[in-house]
Amino acid sequence: MTTPLSPGAAAPRPAPPRAARSRRSWTGWGFLGPFVAVFALVFLAPIGYSLYLSLFRDRLIGGNTFVGLDNYRQALGDERFWAALGRISLFLAVQVPVMLGIALLVALALDSGRLYGRDFFRVSIFLPYAVPAVVATLMWGFMYGTRFGLVGDVNDALGVSLPDPLSPGLVLASIGNIVTWEFVGYNMLIFYAALRVVPHSLYEAAQIDGAGQLRVITAIKLPAIRGALVIATIFSVIGSFQLFNEPSILQPLAPNAVTTDYTPNFYTYSLSFNGQQHNYSATVAIVMGLITMAIAYVVQLRGMRKGG
């Protein structure tokens, strides 16, 4: 299986490519066709259109002109874009491991069978995923308030003065907290589901060999769910690189901390929606898409090699 992201590579367990696939024919397209058709309309066509747009420059005065790769040249030298990319890379390097780490620990705890009220834990921790990002951010935004929010309440009640979560120094962490809150349960469930199908016989063999819990986890469980870990990481990387809802909703609450070029995606939004620079916005989006793809690919390769 060489498909970069086929189940064989990333799924909970490899599916041997065997007789299951009857014969190489076009029949499969009959089933895949509808998905691909809508996908082409909703994703590929706009991307194609963006590629086209990225070669032009439409100005308020002077109209539309073909500029070749000028926009790309501009993007490569755009400090605001690179600063946003740097910020989001920092976010990614911290938030994704923390979120996936917590999710994994909870999944292992659930799977260990040593928890009281396991079902309650599993459902409750998953619940935030059902909260729309808009609502979640509005909610956390209210709570972050140092004056009337929960942070303010805690300050008043305990007589302490917690730092303002929306100050420039902390707002990235505060956004990370919201994203973590939203997706810990979701990732936990993915890991837990993968753990639940690890063949039990493996544990018994390990126990006979006298392996402790920790050893069982590192030697059996983690390798067994490698695929789930890789796919969760890839989706998290993509999610982080596309960070938009949270900063954009927090911006009115922290206008000087969340700048219009705070994340690459927010930057493309501002360029397009405030600045009418659709062409340049499309260019930045394409560059960003290429970078995201490259990183997702590296994650996938490394994930495979480690397990390999």
Added chain:
Amino acid sequence: MPKHSRRLLRGIGLVCALALGVTACGDESGGSGQKSVSQDDIRAALEKGGTLTVWAWEPTLKQVAADFEKKHPGVEVELVNAGTNNDQYTALQNAISAKKGVPDVAQIEYYAMGQYALTKQLTDLEDFGAGKLSAKFSPGPWQGVQAGTNRVHALPMDSGPMALFYNKKVFDKYGIETPTTWAEYLDAARDLHKADPKAYITADTGDAGVTTSLLWQAGSRPYTVNGTKVGIDFSDEGAKTYTDTWQKLIDEKLLAPVNPWTDDWYKALGDGTIATLATGAWMPANLVSGVKEAAGDWRVAPLPQWSADGRSSAENGGSALALPELGKNEALAYAFVEYASAGDGVATRLENGAFPATTADLQSTAFQDTAFDYFGGQKANKIFAESAANVADDWSYLPYQVYANSIFNDTVGKAYVSGTTLAEGLKSWQQASVDYGNKQGFTVAK
């Protein structure tokens, strides 16, 4: 997400109309006046009826639309809140790009008018005889709808001459006099914060609308617009006057770090945390609905002056109704716009708390004698009307002010959260605005 910042009123000035008579401006400019729609055409359109799509977020228009439908049984007004300020401009721009779904009437704030006027996306209302209405409106809003050209691109719906709203209860409690100059304002800020460390003279985290209005009042004229030739300069004397005072307020931490229009902000207005608010005359309606608990505590005073004998004011906020070029039912649309801005609709809107742009209403005794229960029976409109008359008349916004304002906090905002000074912040705002203008095909000089 919407930018919750207040948008500014665009343009002010004693236009030629006032000085030269009613139709002088329109008749001389010529150019695009290819079509002309007579009153008869408008009457015929009203009789024929039809459906109008109106994009506006102004709440008092709801009643106006209902009344208009009643008066003209064949007409149906579809009032759509397509988003608040920036959101709606985006929607409008998108619809125009797509050449589809463009509304027949759109609400546009004065500060955003230039972008649409300059790129010829609005129907020239001189064709409908709108030039004749110039005498009806106060000069500021009227120049706003001309947007630096000498055509009429919209009819003014409301205006926002500035005043100082202050919490009298808080001032009385600490024995603070109502400031009449910004120097006194600074002293009041110090006294108040010293007396109660939780109380602040005002909240400010950097708001493009408020800053440009105060620059306007201080005599700064950072923007010069001549067709596609644009100048941006924040280094004049007026700007220095403003930054000197405001820098002190920032440095001495006398400004509450509460963002305007948030839940926190409304609460802080109610509980005495924020003692004053320098803003447009449309504010009372927001206080009445959003800060119920402080009813009776607040009063209105003239905007503090930059010098002891000054009498200057500025506009903040306000919007007009325009006919997008790609909209339909032009005659009908114009009839509605005229009804809402200069006809019977004005009275309806005033009743519901809007602030007028029409001189007759501003100067009427009924209007000026209205006692505001919220302000302890004060006749606040007198102060607003006087402010409207004192607005300096030669201010102009950028033809891409919407974008410029959107990056205000990226640049000037730094002065509120780091060691950057306000003057430096304005300088980098200037640089970013110049760069953008040049990229968009304007000729921008510093």
Added chain:
Amino acid sequence: MAPPAVTASGPSAAVPSGRPRSAPRLRAPRRRHSADRPRRSVLLTLLTSLVLLYSLVPLVWLAFSATKTQEGLSRSFGLWFDGDFALWDNIGRTFTYDDGVFTRWLLNTVLYVGLGAGGATFLAVLGGYALAKFDFPGRRAVFAVVIGAVAVPGTALAVPTFLMFSRMGLTNTPWAVIVPSLVSPFGLYLMWVFATEAVPAELMEAARIDGAGEVRTFFTVALPLLAPGIVTVLLFTMVATWNNYFLPLVMLKDPDWYPLTLGLGSWNAQAATAGGEAVFNLVVTGSLLTIVPLIAAFLLLQKYWRSGLAAGSVKE
């Protein structure tokens, strides 16, 4: 053919060895927690409770806040009641405010979720089944292309998509929200994994030998086996559609077509307009009402998605 996996994979369900089709493959007994009965740990429970607390506190805050008036929101502690218990009043006002437009938004959301999530699930099931069970030209490229396309920031595609949709006359109609919702890359991935494991080739072969066409094989043999996966994908796509915000924001202008998220956003924003009324208490109550149906769906259907997520749990 009985729908198999639903009852088979709940934690306390019986080992599915009774089912003939999977029995031959069971090289080892399926894992059950009851088998080794590890001792419960108070310490581990406490540690996990920290994460639980983190997950629930904001929701509790939301629930308490929904019981408060606009004034009560500011004067009371976030995690307890205010003096005035205004929950019923808030709910009443949420549904009647602005001529009862909230109900309209709710129905719109139900429509979008019904057609969008339902359609997305259907397409993902068909596509996942194809990827798992057929070999065809271009098969290997499909998912790489899907991931690649997903990597391009959606916000920048909004304007091109808007212009395209506008040309097709779809903007400001429900289709502008529903059509983009029909694609769920993660749903496709889940169904691919699930179908790989859940539909034995032998059964498909048997159906074909019996003379069933591909379509009939899919509907009579594969679909019942895929049921738990379908419920799972349906729940994920439901969440995605229910939470959809940005694309409707660009595509819809008429509040009569807004979904709940967009409507709440507009209520939140109206505090910032001249003459607009601040209704943060209704925003909070509306938010609570928005998530209640989703949470209810998750709780009611958890037996199904739990088993569905354990993709491939029907065999080793």
